[in-house]
Amino acid sequence: MNNGALWDHSRHWLNIRPIYAFGEWVLDSMPLFVGYGITWGVTEMAYHFSPDQRAGIEANVRQVLRHTQPALEEGERERQVKRLVYKIFHNRGVWFADLSVMAGRRQLSGLFNFEKSGDWRVLERQLSTGRGAIVASAHLGNWHGGGVAMARAGVPVRVVMYHNHAGDIMDRKVAQRANVRQTYIDSDPMAMMEIVRALRSGEVLAMLVDKPWDSRSVAVPFFGKPSLFPLGPVRVARLAGVPIFPAFCVWDRPRQYRAILCDPIEVRGSDPIEAEHEALTKLARVIETQVASNLPVWFNFTPAWSAS
Amino acid sequence: MSNDDVLRTKVKELIVQCARLKIQPSELKDDSPLFDKEKGLGLDSIDVLEIVVNIEKTFGVQIPDRETGEKVLQTVNTIVDHLKASGAKT
Numbered sequence: 001m002n003n004g005a006l007w008d009h010s011r012h013w014l015n016i017r018p019i020y021a022f023g024e025w026v027l028d029s030m031p032l033f034v035g036y037g038i039t040w041g042v043t044e045m046a047y048h049f050s051p052d053q054r055a056g057i058e059a060n061v062r063q064v065l066r067h068t069q070p071a072l073e074e075g076e077r078e079r080q081v082k083r084l085v086y087k088i089f090h091n092r093g094v095w096f097a098d099l100s101v102m103a104g105r106r107q108l109s110g111l112f113n114f115e116k117s118g119d120w121r122v123l124e125r126q127l128s129t130g131r132g133a134i135v136a137s138a139h140l141g142n143w144h145g146g147g148v149a150m151a152r153a154g155v156p157v158r159v160v161m162y163h164n165h166a167g168d169i170m171d172r173k174v175a176q177r178a179n180v181r182q183t184y185i186d187s188d189p190m191a192m193m194e195i196v197r198a199l200r201s202g203e204v205l206a207m208l209v210d211k212p213w214d215s216r217s218v219a220v221p222f223f224g225k226p227s228l229f230p231l232g233p234v235r236v237a238r239l240a241g242v243p244i245f246p247a248f249c250v251w252d253r254p255r256q257y258r259a260i261l262c263d264p265i266e267v268r269g270s271d272p273i274e275a276e277h278e279a280l281t282k283l284a285r286v287i288e289t290q291v292a293s294n295l296p297v298w299f300n301f302t303p304a305w306s307a308s
Numbered sequence: 309m310s311n312d313d314v315l316r317t318k319v320k321e322l323i324v325q326c327a328r329l330k331i332q333p334s335e336l337k338d339d340s341p342l343f344d345k346e347k348g349l350g351l352d353s354i355d356v357l358e359i360v361v362n363i364e365k366t367f368g369v370q371i372p373d374r375e376t377g378e379k380v381l382q383t384v385n386t387i388v389d390h391l392k393a394s395g396a397k398t
Contacts, residue, residue, distance in 0.1 A: 185353050189343050192353040193377040196360060216354060235354055239361045 012053065012301075014046055020100075020170055027097055028104030036097050043093030047086060053301040057085045060304050061295065067223040068292050087296045095142055095299065098255060102148060103173035111255060114149035118261035123155070123204075123245055126264070132156075132199040133264070134237050134244045138210035138287045141297045142257065144171065146249030147206050148178040149259040156203045160195060162186040180206075199240045206247075209233045210287055210300065220281045222288055225305050229284055234276045238267040244279065246286040250294045262286050312388070315396065319387050322366060326358035327351050338384045356381060363387070367396035 023042075027035040047054065061084050065077050072080070102108065126133045135150070135157075137143045150157045158181040161171070175182050181203070185191045195205060212228035216235075219226035237244045243264035251257050265282050269275030291298050309317075320333035323342070327349065341348030342355075351359075359381065360371050369391055371377050380390040 189351065189353040189356050190374050190377050190381070192356040193360065193371070193374040196357065197373055214352075216352075232354055236357060239357050 012050065014042070015164070015167070017169065020167060023096060024100045024103055024170060024173075027100035028106065032101070035100070036094070039093045039097040040090065043090050043096075046093075047089040050089075054085060054089075056301045056303050057088055058082075059306075060298070060300050061085060061088070063225065063305060064223050064292060064295060064298075084295060088298065091297050092299050094251075094254065095297075098142055099144055099170060099174060102144065102177065103170045108148075108177075112145070112148075112257065113255065114145070114152065114249070114257045114259050116149075116153070116261070117258050118247075119263070120153070120261050122264060123261060126243060126245075127155070127202055127204070130202050131242055132201070132203045132205060132240075133242050134199075134233055135204050135206045135247045135261075136209040136233055136244050136283060137206065137247050137249075138291070139208060139299045140210075140248050140287070140290055140294055141250035143206075143208060143249060144174050145257050146247055146259055147180045148174065149249060149257065150204065150206070150247075151178045151180050157181065157206055158183055158195075158198050158203045159206045160185055161208075195236065196240065199236075199242055205236070207233050209283060210304075211302070218277060218280055220277070220284045222284045222304065223291075227284070227304050229280050231276060231280070234267050234279045234283070237265075237279070238272060238276060243267075244283065246283060246290075248290050248294070250290075250297055260290065262290075312392070315391060316384065316388050318366065319384055319391070322362050323349075323359060323384065323387075326362050327355045336384060338388075340383060342381055342383060363391070367391050367394075369394040369396045 023039070026038055058081055061081050062077065065072060065080060069077070098112070101111065123133060137146055147157050147159055159171075159175060160183050161168075163184055163186055172182065174180075181198075183191050183194050183198070185195070198205060209230060212230050214230065214232075216231040217228040218231050219228050222229075233244060243266050245264050246262040248260045249257050250260065265279050265286075267275050267279040269278065316338065317333065320336045323329070323336060324331060324333045329349065342351050344350065356377070360377065364370055371380055371390070380386055
């Protein structure tokens with residue numbers, strides 16, 4: 001079982017299996033307005049009784065606002081930080097509720113809408129070569145929904161992930177319903193063989209790339225300060241010779257998602273380490289842009305700059 | 309130097325280079341477990357990827373799936389055995 005960075009990051013009194021199971025049952029069995037109502041109440045409690053997570057988000061949002069709106073007067077910035085943090089907590093509740101519904105037995109067509117944004121033909125062209133690609137996302141919006149959206153569009157998706165405290169059972173259900181494959185890489189070095197095979201057979205590997213899960217991380221600029229990003233995705237891309245497509249699944253209105261596919265990033269160059277660093281810098285810049293545009297759904301509960 | 313020795317030396321060089329180990333290739337024991345953190349080299353999943361891709365580039369031999377990987381990527385000896393059995397170019 002994973003005892004690394006992710007394990008610590010995701011420690012929370014709500015992040016336990018019985019809560020997830022209860023949430024799934026409520027969202028699956030009761031009328032949706034009841035399920036979402038209960039979720040709102042639990043989220044309100046979480047907001048008031050999660051000082052560490054609140055402080056983490058506050059620090060992150062504050063840095064984003066400092067960087068994107070430097071002229072903002074400090075008092076006004078703090079008011080915006082408080083308002084955004086409250087909104088982020090409640091959006092996280094919506095995230096949980098949507099995910100529970102996706103994991104359950106309800107008919108998803110008509111309930112969720114996934115609107116495509118960006119040039120998806122570039123990904124289609126890449127897959128038509130017979131080689132796969134890496135889709136790199138962040139803790140922004142509903143990343144599981146992004147996998148579902150891709151699979152519904154006929155893209156063969158495999159999610160590369162770490163075990164976590166409670167969510168992996170729900171992750172598995174969502175993935176199974178959507179025909180998304182999963183590979184856990186935290187406890188089995190040989191899992192990488194499955195990843196190589198998947199890329200060679202034209203699958204898309206989906207990864208979350210905005211947190212330094214292990215010791216292989218590199219500091220790159222992120223909202224004006226160096227922040228650690230994991231090296232794994234760019235190294236896999238370089239060695240397998242496939243591009244990285246940054247992608248995000250965000251929402252403005254309930255269950256109306258926008259699946260954003262960004263331009264691909266190639267990891268190429270005569271100096272492999274420099275090529276990886278350059279690609280990681282580009283990737284961080286794309287994530288930065290998307291986070292700035294979708295700040296109320298940025299679910300990074302640990303300070304993004306503390307580790308670097 | 310026999311062909312076997314040449315192959316073994318190349319495999320050790322490849323492992324040291326791929327995993328960025330701070331030792332000389334000659335210091336690598338033939339039977340050191342590659343992934344054991346206490347008794348061996350403690351390599352991780354990214355090292356696996358580097359080694360598999362570079363074995364393919366250097367020797368023209370594929371390790372196509374997880375089952376083969378589990379058998380082959382145990383020690384220097386098991387890699388050398390697989391390369392010999394696959395008719396690796398040296």
